[in-house]
Amino acid sequence: MANEKIQDSLTLDDARRVIDAAVAKAEEIGQPQDVAVVDAGGNLKAHVRMDTANIGSIHIAINKAYTSIAFQTQTKDLNDITRPTGDLFGLSDAHGGRLVVFAGGIPLVRDGRVVGAIGVSTGTVEQDQEVAEAGAAAF
Amino acid sequence: MANEKIQDSLTLDDARRVIDAAVAKAEEIGQPQDVAVVDAGGNLKAHVRMDTANIGSIHIAINKAYTSIAFQTQTKDLNDITRPTGDLFGLSDAHGGRLVVFAGGIPLVRDGRVVGAIGVSTGTVEQDQEVAEAGAAAF
Amino acid sequence: MANEKIQDSLTLDDARRVIDAAVAKAEEIGQPQDVAVVDAGGNLKAHVRMDTANIGSIHIAINKAYTSIAFQTQTKDLNDITRPTGDLFGLSDAHGGRLVVFAGGIPLVRDGRVVGAIGVSTGTVEQDQEVAEAGAAAF
Amino acid sequence: MANEKIQDSLTLDDARRVIDAAVAKAEEIGQPQDVAVVDAGGNLKAHVRMDTANIGSIHIAINKAYTSIAFQTQTKDLNDITRPTGDLFGLSDAHGGRLVVFAGGIPLVRDGRVVGAIGVSTGTVEQDQEVAEAGAAAF
Numbered sequence: 001m002a003n004e005k006i007q008d009s010l011t012l013d014d015a016r017r018v019i020d021a022a023v024a025k026a027e028e029i030g031q032p033q034d035v036a037v038v039d040a041g042g043n044l045k046a047h048v049r050m051d052t053a054n055i056g057s058i059h060i061a062i063n064k065a066y067t068s069i070a071f072q073t074q075t076k077d078l079n080d081i082t083r084p085t086g087d088l089f090g091l092s093d094a095h096g097g098r099l100v101v102f103a104g105g106i107p108l109v110r111d112g113r114v115v116g117a118i119g120v121s122t123g124t125v126e127q128d129q130e131v132a133e134a135g136a137a138a139f
Numbered sequence: 140m141a142n143e144k145i146q147d148s149l150t151l152d153d154a155r156r157v158i159d160a161a162v163a164k165a166e167e168i169g170q171p172q173d174v175a176v177v178d179a180g181g182n183l184k185a186h187v188r189m190d191t192a193n194i195g196s197i198h199i200a201i202n203k204a205y206t207s208i209a210f211q212t213q214t215k216d217l218n219d220i221t222r223p224t225g226d227l228f229g230l231s232d233a234h235g236g237r238l239v240v241f242a243g244g245i246p247l248v249r250d251g252r253v254v255g256a257i258g259v260s261t262g263t264v265e266q267d268q269e270v271a272e273a274g275a276a277a278f
Numbered sequence: 279m280a281n282e283k284i285q286d287s288l289t290l291d292d293a294r295r296v297i298d299a300a301v302a303k304a305e306e307i308g309q310p311q312d313v314a315v316v317d318a319g320g321n322l323k324a325h326v327r328m329d330t331a332n333i334g335s336i337h338i339a340i341n342k343a344y345t346s347i348a349f350q351t352q353t354k355d356l357n358d359i360t361r362p363t364g365d366l367f368g369l370s371d372a373h374g375g376r377l378v379v380f381a382g383g384i385p386l387v388r389d390g391r392v393v394g395a396i397g398v399s400t401g402t403v404e405q406d407q408e409v410a411e412a413g414a415a416a417f
Numbered sequence: 418m419a420n421e422k423i424q425d426s427l428t429l430d431d432a433r434r435v436i437d438a439a440v441a442k443a444e445e446i447g448q449p450q451d452v453a454v455v456d457a458g459g460n461l462k463a464h465v466r467m468d469t470a471n472i473g474s475i476h477i478a479i480n481k482a483y484t485s486i487a488f489q490t491q492t493k494d495l496n497d498i499t500r501p502t503g504d505l506f507g508l509s510d511a512h513g514g515r516l517v518v519f520a521g522g523i524p525l526v527r528d529g530r531v532v533g534a535i536g537v538s539t540g541t542v543e544q545d546q547e548v549a550e551a552g553a554a555a556f
Contacts, residue, residue, distance in 0.1 A: 004385070005191040006318050006350060006392045009285075012190055040284050041319010042472055043194040047186040051151055052144040055182040070473025072284060084501045087542045090518040093509035095476045107282070114284045194320055195348025198373045223362045231371035240368040264365045283469040290468055321472040325464040329429055330422040333460040 009040035009115040010108065014139060018108065018118055019048055022135030026050060031123040033131050034061035037108070039116050042066045050122075057121035063098050064105030064119030064128075070098075072114050075105030076129060104128030106136045148179035148254040149247065153278060157247065157257055158187055161274030165189060170262040172270050173200035176247070178255045181205045189261075196260035202237050203244030203258030203267075209234075211253050214244035215268060243267030245275045287318035287393040288386065292417060296386065296396055297326055300413030304328060309401040311409050312339035315386070317394050320344045328400075335399035341376050342383030342397030342406075348376075350392050353383030354407060382406030384414045426457035426532040427525065431556060435525065435535055436465055439552030443467060448540040450548050451478035454525070456533050459483045467539075474538035480515050481522030481536030481545075487512075489531050492522035493546060521545030523553045 015037040026033040032050040034057040039045050044065075049058060064075050071078070078101040082091045092101045103125040108116040116139075120132040154176040165172040171189040173196040178184050183204075188197060203214050210217070217240040221230045231240045242264040247255040255278075259271040293315040304311040310328040312335040317323050322343075327336060342353050349356070356379040360369045370379045381403040386394040394417075398410040432454040443450040449467040451474040456462050461482075466475060481492050488495070495518040499508045509518045520542040525533040533556075537549040 004350070004387045004390050004392050006194070006347070007287075008190050009319075012187055015187075039319065041194065041287075041317065041321055043188075043319055044186060044197050045188050047183060048151055048154075049182070049184050051147050055145075055180065058183050067473065069284070071471050072282070088519055089496070089500060090509035090516075091477075093514060094480055094517045095473060096514035099473070109282045112282050114282050193349050195345065195373060195377070199369075202372055218367070222367060231368035236371060236374035238368075239372045241366055284472070286468050290465055293465075319472065321466075322464060322475050323466050325461060326429055326432075327460070327462050329425050333423075333458060336461050 008045070010037075010045060010110075012046060014116075015046040017138050018135040019046055021138030022118065022120060022131050023048065023050060025131045025134035029127060029130065031127045031131070033120050033122045033128070034058050035131070035135065036061040036065045036119045037116060038062070038065040038069055038119070040069060040114065042069050045116065053122040060100060060121035061104070061119040064100045064121060065117040066119070067099045067101070068105035068107050068117035068119065069114065072107060074107065075100050076103035079103065104132050106132045108136060108139045110139070149176075149184065149249075151185060153255075154185040157274040157278050158185055160277030161257065161259060161270050162187065162189060164270045164273035168266060168269065170266045170270070172259050172261045172267070173197055174270070174274065175200040175204045175258045176255060177201070177204040177208055177258070179208060179253065181208050184255065192261040199239060199260035200243070200258040203239045203260060204256040205258070206238045206240070207244035207246050207256035207258060208253065211246060213242075213246065214239050215242035218242070243271050245271045247275055247278045249278070286323075288315075288323060288388075290324060292394075293324040296413040296417050297324055299416030300396065300398060300409045301326065301328060303409045303412035307405060307408065309405045309409070311398050311400045311406070312336050313409070313413065314339040314343045314397045315394060316340070316343040316347055316397070318347060318392065320347050323394065331400040338378060338399035339382070339397040342378045342399060343395040344397070345377045345379070346383035346385050346395035346397065347392065350385060352381075352385065353378050354381035357381065382410050384410045386414055386417045388417070427454075427462065427527075429463060431533075432463040435552040435556050436463055438555030439535065439537060439548045440465065440467060442548045442551035446544060446547065448544045448548070450537050450539045450545070451475050452548070452552065453478040453482045453536045454533060455479070455482040455486055455536070457486065457531065459486050462533065470539040477517060477538035478521070478536040481517045481538060482534040483536070484516045484518070485522035485524050485534035485536060486531065489524060491520075491524065492517050493520035496520070521549050523549045525553055525556045527556070
């Protein structure tokens with residue numbers, strides 16, 4: 001309501017380019033996906049749910065993207081460390097149900113800065129990761 | 140995980156057409172907006188946050204769309220009825236912080252059936268409504 | 279965990295300078311306060327609860343700061359518009375219990391950009407606003 | 418609003434001394450951290466997020482401090498006992514997403530009483546513990 005505005009860490013054009021690349025990969029491998037992009041603050045910038053993708057994966061995709069920016073890491077790198085024998089066992093419970101500790105979330109990096117993240121869910125973790133990588137590569 | 144799949148009440152192509160029309164109207168009036176489309180189940184189908192639109196409006200836009208499908212009504216029609224003198228005073232409190240009782244949410248109708256909804260937030264209620272109407276008209 | 283890092287929209291030094299100025303004003307007027315500073319993404323950067331300030335005001339202060347950045351506005355400007363006769367009646371219910379629609383939240387602006395916000399709570403709304411203004415002025 | 422006031426179990430000066438010592442240690446080891454101090458009631462007394470520390474660690478740090486006071490224990494001592502073979506397996510799930518069962522949360526003790534706790538997050542668990550110990554030692 002003031003004249004001053006926030007400055008987005010990534011643009012909607014950025015987010016759409018990332019999502020389009022992810023969707024193209026998902027179509028190529030024949031696996032409908034939920035795809036979400038968040039900004040540096042973890043706030044949703046854009047989201048699509050491909051036809052017949054999981055409604056339960058809406059939140060998983062958004063939360064993968066959130067987790068990825070929140071810890072500045074790929075979510076797959078949280079996998080082993082949060083297993084029952086790992087140093088961070090229990091991490092997935094420790095933040096109000098928002099953290100995802102398996103593959104499919106990847107930070108988006110520009111000029112050496114983490115400025116957002118993509119999250120993908122519905123397929124197998126391998127498919128989610130592959131689609132997220134395709135999206136991140138288009139950033 | 141089974142071969143059988145859900146049937147979406149509206150497609151991603153539908154949602155994108157609605158969002159693109161809403162974004163075009165938002166650009167025309169010079170007001171960046173958050174725009175969300177949900178399906179008949181109230182689940183997010185697609186969302187965009189235009190550059191410099193409010194991060195607080197992510198949830199408001201999604202919740203306007205949710206409210207609109209949840210009660211099969213435009214959110215603006217909940218306005219007077221939920222005021223302190225109205226029959227549904229208190230409705231906005233009654234569902235875990237998900238209901239929005241002012242303008243900007245509109246059901247999407249096809250073949251006489253409500254199959255989804257659009258929600259728009261960041262501008263004035265008049266702007267939100269105008270942009271939501273432009274989106275709904277493209278459905 | 280990667281070498282790339284996020285870039286903070288404001289620094290901890292910024293946040294401490296804002297909080298110190300707010301605390302100094304609170305001491306001057308003899309009203310202990312909760313004071314919170316969030317970044318452009320609405321994420322907490324720093325918080326203090328002065329001695330004998332309200333524990334209930336921890337969340338109110340944080341949520342005032344969140345609301346202020348989330349809608350790029352002073353929270354006091356949401357006051358009249360969300361009253362029973364206002365256009366946005368029901369706003370405070372519309373976002374999961376995170377919005378505060380009375381005085382004490384102010385955006386922090388740098389180089390024409392909204393880059394964070396301060397929120398203050400425990401005193402009267404006039405005191406909260408006065409202390410938040412003192413904090414914002416030090417930014 | 419009454420003239421009677423609560424009595425803080427630790428002062429803001431205490432919390433700041435603890436946080437300053439933790440931040441100094443974090444700078445010494447070159448690992449930015451989120452640092453939180455809670456009082457005997459588990460309520461946030463003060464928090465800082467060092468520059469480039471994780472936004473996901475805001476809640477983890479606060480929840481480590483909360484867990485530490487809530488169970489009057491170092492969070493690292495909950496680690497083995499909550500693993501799948503432990504007596505308290507499932508504890509991390511048992512309290513609404515607020516419990517952390519790995520290192521980085523330490524009670525603050527004065528005159529034989531637990532009067533607060535510090536929580537640290539962003540680094541490895543060893544780094545979090547080291548920084549929390551430095552903070553607790555300054556109490």
